[in-house]
Amino acid sequence: MMKLYGALASPYVARVALAARYKKLDLPIEMPAAGLKSAEYLAKNPFGKMPTLEHGGRCIIESEVICEYLEELYPAPSLLPGDALARAHVRTISRVVDLYVGPESSAMFRQMNPATRDDDAVAAATAKLSDHVRVLDGLMSGGSWAAGEFSLADCTLLPRVILIQKTVMPVLGVADPAQAGPNLAAWWGRVNEDPMTAAFVPEYGAALDAFLARLRGG
Ligand SMILES: N[C@@H](CCC(=O)N[C@@H](CS)C(=O)NCC(=O)O)C(=O)O
Numbered sequence: 342m343m344k345l346y347g348a349l350a351s352p353y354v355a356r357v358a359l360a361a362r363y364k365k366l367d368l369p370i371e372m373p374a375a376g377l378k379s380a381e382y383l384a385k386n387p388f389g390k391m392p393t394l395e396h397g398g399r400c401i402i403e404s405e406v407i408c409e410y411l412e413e414l415y416p417a418p419s420l421l422p423g424d425a426l427a428r429a430h431v432r433t434i435s436r437v438v439d440l441y442v443g444p445e446s447s448a449m450f451r452q453m454n455p456a457t458r459d460d461d462a463v464a465a466a467t468a469k470l471s472d473h474v475r476v477l478d479g480l481m482s483g484g485s486w487a488a489g490e491f492s493l494a495d496c497t498l499l500p501r502v503i504l505i506q507k508t509v510m511p512v513l514g515v516a517d518p519a520q521a522g523p524n525l526a527a528w529w530g531r532v533n534e535d536p537m538t539a540a541f542v543p544e545y546g547a548a549l550d551a552f553l554a555r556l557r558g559g
Pocket of ligand 1: 352353389391402403404405
């Protein structure tokens, strides 16, 4: 029996949820009962972050590692191509999202509150985010999914794009990442045509809306 600790509103949890859905795995998602920083959960994930995958009494942390673990355990349908170079391409897109696009969008997320906003920090993060998204577009395959067939790269990219669209884009006026270049635009078209990803977009959006409403409610 596998269980994923976290909440779907987290792009890291959503990435694993999407990978599991593609593989038609039954993967229940639940918040740790005593909270992310409880001793009980810290024993599972010493960073107190989500997600954590619990499987057979063992815990695996870090969304990318969890996705790769699921891929190894359940290789069909595959989220990684057979060719080593193509696999490197998928992992490159995922890492660019995790290490460049994600941190800048998180930096901007911390500037959402007008009462504590630092306009210089917003300007710097906006410029960096737009540079990183342009680089990402150039790295994408142009075959409408991020790196060839639907892959772990799409699982990483999709929640991040929706998160930007629903948070810092309307509040801080950053450009829509899904329209930042021809490859991203083609990808976004594919996302909204494919039945699984098209269904995921409003589902993840609703999870984010609920999270944002809770934040506003204090
Ligand atoms: N590198 C981690 C990032 C996980 C992460 O930052 N999760 C956030 C939610 S989006 C979290 O749990 N934050 C709670 C906290 O830091 O207290 C991964 O890929 O799993």
